[in-house]
Amino acid sequence: MESNKILKKLDRIEQLPTLPAIAMEVNKMLQDYETSIKDLAMVIEKDQAMVPKILKLVNSSFFGFQSQISSLSRAIMLLGFNTVRNAVVSVSIIKALSIKDGSEGFNIAEFWTHSVGVAAISRYLAEKIRCQSLEDVFTAGLLHDVGKIILVQSFPDLFKRVWLSTKENNLSFYEAEKKELSINHARIGGYLAKKWKLPQNLIDVIQYHHKVRKSIRNPELLMIVHVADIIMNSYMNDLLTEIDLSVIYPDARELMKSEMETVTDWFPGVLEEIHSACQFFLEE
Ligand SMILES: [Fe+2]
Ligand SMILES: [Fe+2]
Incomplete structure (x- = not known):
């Protein structure tokens, strides 16, 4: 199937995951300069089940502020809209x-563990290199692979073909996609992220995390997630593996050189964080 056909099919799919109305509304409100803290809190409070989760999250170390904030308005005031x-x-x-689990070869718990891991590593790297967009980094890591879920859900045959190819040819998922398809999960995810009206920073990370582009608004954020993804894939199961430096974008390698050289020192600490983040996100 040609990539355009796939994207067209994505447009038509009715059960394509929709971002819950609240998240859409919140995204829209933040594009509007007039939005006040009170307005934003009111919209989020419409979903009462969500409020405690949001508060727990903003009080966690994942977003970088370990504090005891007990109301949404206060959280917005202290931590900011973004x-x-x-x-x-x-x-x-x-x-x-x-x-x-929609397909052979896909395990949703594993998928989110990978994503949470990339998020936590991204967060660590961002702090180390003093990235300016700290507030976006955890979410960017968390969502970088969303396109894979769409592939599994909406194009199970294509997913299966890629998965078999990873086994038969001993390829990474991305390499197998290149071999088998005219599209990949990054492009599909980027397409969906645009539809969801996510902020541009997040769309760019989702779309270009395997093939870094410098000509975007925030290449640093993109490079962080790109490197975190590779670290997660190399070290999750085996701390003794060497990272395949050839797959890392050269500028990113340069930017995070010392973090990559010391990865076996700091990874175990981040791994603990990954486990507690998984508990937070994957509970229920
Ligand atoms: Fe990916
Ligand atoms: Fe990934």
Whole structure:
């Protein structure tokens, strides 16, 4: 199937995951300069089940502020609109995309463990290199692979073909996609993220995390997630593996050189964080 056909099919699919109304509304409100803290809190409070999750998240170390904030308005005041928006988007996307294992070779718990891992590593790297967009980094890591879920859900045959190819030819998922399809999960995810009206920073990370582009608004954020993804894939199961430096974008390698050289020192600490983040996101 040609990539255009696939994207057209995506347009037509009715059961395409929709971002919950609240997250959409919050995204829209943040594009409007007139939005006040009170307005934003009111919209989020419409979903009473979501409020405690959001508060728990903004009080966690994942968003970088370990504090005791007990109301939404206060959270928005102290942490800013973007951080709270990212918390809403993260919680709602995980909820919307927690499908049952749809296909052989796909395990949703493993998928989210990978994503949470990339998020936590991204967060670590961002702090180390003093990235300017700290508030976006965890969410960007969390969502970078959403396109895979769409592939499994909406194009199970294509997913299966790629999965078989990873086994037969000993390829990474991305390499197998290149071999088998005219499209990949990054492009599909980017397409969906645009439809969801996610902020441009997040769309770019989802779309270009395997093939870094410098000509985007925030290449640093993209490079962080790109490197975190590779670290997660190399070290999750085996701390002694060497990272395949050839798959890392050269500027990213340069930017995070010392973090990559010391990865076996700091990874175990981050791994603990990954486990507690998984408990938070994957409970229920
Ligand atoms: Fe990916
Ligand atoms: Fe990934």
